[in-house]
Amino acid sequence: MGLLSQGSPLSWEETKRHADHVRRHGILQFLHIYHAVKDRHKDVLKWGDEVEYMLVSFDHENKKVQLVLSGEELLETLQEKGERTNPNHPTLWRPEYGSYMIEGTPGQPYGGTMSEFNTVEDNMRKRRKEATSLLGENQALCTVTSFPSSSICRRLGCPGFTLPEYKPSPVEGGASKSLFFPDEAINKHPRFSTLTRNIRHRRGEKVVINVPIFKDKNTPSPFIEIFPEDDEAAKASKPDHIYMDAMGFGMGNCCLQVTFQACSISEARYLYDQLATICPIVMALSAASPFYRGYVSDIDCRWGVISASVDDRTREERGLEPLKNNSYRISKSRYDSIDSYLSECGEKYNDIDLTKDKEIYEQLLQEGIDHLLAQHVAHLFIRDPLTLFEEKIHLDDANESDHFENIQSTNWQTMRFKPPPPNSDIGWRVEFRPMEVQLTDFENSAYVVFVVLLTRVILSYKLDFLIPLSKVDENMKEAQKRDAVLQRMFYFRKDICKGGNAVVDGCGKATGSTEQTAEEYALMSIDTIINGKEGVFPGLIPILNCYLENMEVDVDTRCSILNYLKLIKKRASGELMTVARWMREFIANHPDYKQDSVITDEMNYSLLLKCNQIANELCECPELLGPAFRKVKYSGSKIDVSN
Ligand code: GLU
Ligand code: MG
Numbered sequence: 023m024g025l026l027s028q029g030s031p032l033s034w035e036e037t038k039r040h041a042d043h044v045r046r047h048g049i050l051q052f053l054h055i056y057h058a059v060k061d062r063h064k065d066v067l068k069w070g071d072e073v074e075y076m077l078v079s080f081d082h083e084n085k086k087v088q089l090v091l092s093g094e095e096l097l098e099t100l101q102e103k104g105e106r107t108n109p110n111h112p113t114l115w116r117p118e119y120g121s122y123m124i125e126g127t128p129g130q131p132y133g134g135t136m137s138e139f140n141t142v143e144d145n146m147r148k149r150r151k152e153a154t155s156l157l158g159e160n161q162a163l164c165t166v167t168s169f170p171s172s173s174i175c176r177r178l179g180c181p182g183f184t185l186p187e188y189k190p191s192p193v194e195g196g197a198s199k200s201l202f203f204p205d206e207a208i209n210k211h212p213r214f215s216t217l218t219r220n221i222r223h224r225r226g227e228k229v230v231i232n233v234p235i236f237k238d239k240n241t242p243s244p245f246i247e248i249f250p251e252d253d254e255a256a257k258a259s260k261p262d263h264i265y266m267d268a269m270g271f272g273m274g275n276c277c278l279q280v281t282f283q284a285c286s287i288s289e290a291r292y293l294y295d296q297l298a299t300i301c302p303i304v305m306a307l308s309a310a311s312p313f314y315r316g317y318v319s320d321i322d323c324r325w326g327v328i329s330a331s332v333d334d335r336t337r338e339e340r341g342l343e344p345l346k347n348n349s350y351r352i353s354k355s356r357y358d359s360i361d362s363y364l365s366e367c368g369e370k371y372n373d374i375d376l377t378k379d380k381e382i383y384e385q386l387l388q389e390g391i392d393h394l395l396a397q398h399v400a401h402l403f404i405r406d407p408l409t410l411f412e413e414k415i416h417l418d419d420a421n422e423s424d425h426f427e428n429i430q431s432t433n434w435q436t437m438r439f440k441p442p443p444p445n446s447d448i449g450w451r452v453e454f455r456p457m458e459v460q461l462t463d464f465e466n467s468a469y470v471v472f473v474v475l476l477t478r479v480i481l482s483y484k485l486d487f488l489i490p491l492s493k494v495d496e497n498m499k500e501a502q503k504r505d506a507v508l509q510r511m512f513y514f515r516k517d518i519c520k521g522g523n524a525v526v527d528g529c530g531k532a533t534g535s536t537e538q539t540a541e542e543y544a545l546m547s548i549d550t551i552i553n554g555k556e557g558v559f560p561g562l563i564p565i566l567n568c569y570l571e572n573m574e575v576d577v578d579t580r581c582s583i584l585n586y587l588k589l590i591k592k593r594a595s596g597e598l599m600t601v602a603r604w605m606r607e608f609i610a611n612h613p614d615y616k617q618d619s620v621i622t623d624e625m626n627y628s629l630l631l632k633c634n635q636i637a638n639e640l641c642e643c644p645e646l647l648g649p650a651f652r653k654v655k656y657s658g659s660k661i662d663v664s665n
Contacts, residue, residue, distance in 0.1 A: 023119055023214075023273065023431075029411035031216040034223035037410045044407040047417060048425035049382055052399060053389050055423060055441045062442070063286035065449030067134035067478075071470045073146060074118050074125045074276035074459055075153065076169060078630055079185050080160045086623050087630045088185040089122035089169060090161055094210050097124055099156055105129070113149045119273035121209050122184065124153065124163075131283070139471050139586075140579040146463035150637070162634045165466065167324055167458040167601075168275045170313035170626050175202050192252060199228055200268035201252055202315065207270055216409045217432075218269045221334040224406065228254050231271055231330040232263035234320040236312075236504065240618040264317045272331025272357070275311060275324040278457040278466055280473050281440070283449045289481070290450035291364040291395075294439050296480050297473075298360050299487040299515070301436040301456040302497035303551055306506040307593050308469055310458035310601035316626075318609060318619040322602035323458060323502040329355040332434070334408065350377045350404055357434035359498045361401055363491060364394050364439060373490045379403045402433045421445060436498070460601055461637050464647065468586035475583070476562065479569045486520045489513055489543040505603060508596045511545040516559065552594035563591050592648060604646045608632065 249255035259265035309322035554561020
């Protein structure tokens with residue numbers, strides 16, 4: 023989760039004093055990079071995925087599952103045995119926000135050949151096996167997006183959802199001051215608690231997360247929680263919502279990301295824009311997080327929860343008070359969807375008001391940077407640095423980029439445009455960030471391969487998905503709602519072939535009306551967008567299939583890819599469930615469930631146990647995965663999950 027510096031973290035007051043310094047030098051660092059590599063081209067496609075994991079421990083006797091706070095030690099061992107011993111080790115491990123989390127990536131990026139698609143799942147399996155082999159008894163590595171938590175978290179100040187157990191300490195001096203989430207569950211690297219504390223101090227109050235509750239038959243209406251001993255909570259919590267008050271409820275969630283190296287800066291800008299329109303669609307398709315703080319919610323995706331969990335804007339910036347001490351009104355949290363397209367063809371669709379640092383914008387223009395890139399960077403740089411290490415204030419701007427990365431890596435947007443690090447052989451990259459992590463390596467591979475293939479098709483067929491960015495934002499809101507994949511409609515471009523590309527027409531489906539109607543886009547279901555609809559839209563999967571037919575691919579790889587695409591296709595049509603839908607049904611059918619939106623310890627335990635069995639291929643789950651999709655290669659779990 024971004025830049026990790028070592029050293030002594032500064033308080034918010036001290037960091038704030040250096041904010042202009044960080045921004046000024048961050049821009050100089052960016053300029054050095056830009057001028058050095060702006061003309062780089064002919065970089066080859068390389069790409070990689072990131073999977074975030076949670077460590078859990080099953081207490082079979084008491085039917086309880088807890089998050090194990092041992093991510094730091096596990097990481098140390100994995101790195102020691104892996105990358106530090108062998109630079110060609112097939113996996114790489116990094117810390118994540120929660121002390122119960124860990125992030126794994128392939129040891130080397132994947133390359134541009136088709137056969138690489140056949141190695142992703144093996145590598146993910148290696149990661150799962152490698153980390154699992156180091157766990158204690160009854161522990162497991164889970165790829166669940168959000169930990170449903172349990173009754174423990176509903177009762178204030180009770181220890182319980184972590185192992186070891188800690189009581190939250192909602193007192194001044196703590197990092198999050200949360201009523202529910204103990205600071206011990208935050209990764210011990212000082213970056214993470216400092217981020218937590220400084221976000222809260224900058225904002226001037228605790229973060230506020232209100233997630234609509236799912237109203238079941240016996241859910242109290244209105245649903246109201248009372249927090250008599252906490253003024254902030256009493257004021258901030260909303261009726262009919264699940265209230266949360268800590269960064270950990272958001273950044274403690276897991277996701278699946280993909281990063282691509284483009285051949286040049288302009289290809290990176292083109293992909294950044296095109297993929298931005300795909301973010302809400304793929305997010306809804308990957309929906310996997312319906313439960314929060316022990317309740318069933320009315321949302322399926324983590325996005326808005328994380329967004330609120332790191333919202334460091336002051337009341338002035340949020341428009342609740344007149345501007346006095348701050349410079350701007352800011353319409354979004356630092357974790358949110360992108361605010362401007364970067365490619366020339368995107369310019370006319372930039373219809374969101376963009377707040378930017380005017381001085382930085384002018385400076386970038388003077389340095390020869392074009393308007394679109396200049397405004398993108400000047401927009402990122404309206405934010406303050408959230409962490410700063412005393413030892414890292416004065417840097418060599420020509421050869422370091424920490425100040426640039428400081429601001430860049432705390433703008434957690436749906437897409438990230440990544441300039442190469444100074445003096446490296448890495449090219450211009452873009453990161454695709456909206457996906458929720460899936461239970462199995464098969465599903466995670468399917469989503470990753472789908473997105474990477476889509477980039478190949480976008481580039482080969484010169485596809486154009488652009489619609490006004492405000493419409494993409496509307497899609498983001500819809501995408502998070504319960505069952506969005508089947509129930510909601512999304513704005514999507516009708517004619518995606520620039521100049522009516524014949525290759526795509528050849529796929530046998532209509533590409534939509536060729537006459538230019540008033541609107542270039544229409545509301546479509548995800549099924550239409552993904553699978554196509556005669557006379558309306560060709561569908562992304564048919565286009566991918568068409569591309570595959572024209573590519574040389576070995577039989578085994580083709581078979582894997584087709585299996586992956588089948589999963590995506592069936593999730594979009596509703597033939598298979600999303601993880602969120604499957605989890606909802608699991609809880610709804612649990613014998614203890616009282617149709618009151620409450621998830622008890624035992625329900626949480628059975629759910630996670632089942633998730634772990636599915637992930638380790640100890641049981642089938644046709645509703646989620648289909649009948650014959652799995653390639654049975656590995657079944658490794660440290661624990662006896664059968665009891
Ligand atoms: N865990 C965060 C998410 O679910 C992402 C953190 C990161 O940027 O690595 O989106
Ligand atoms: Mg991460």
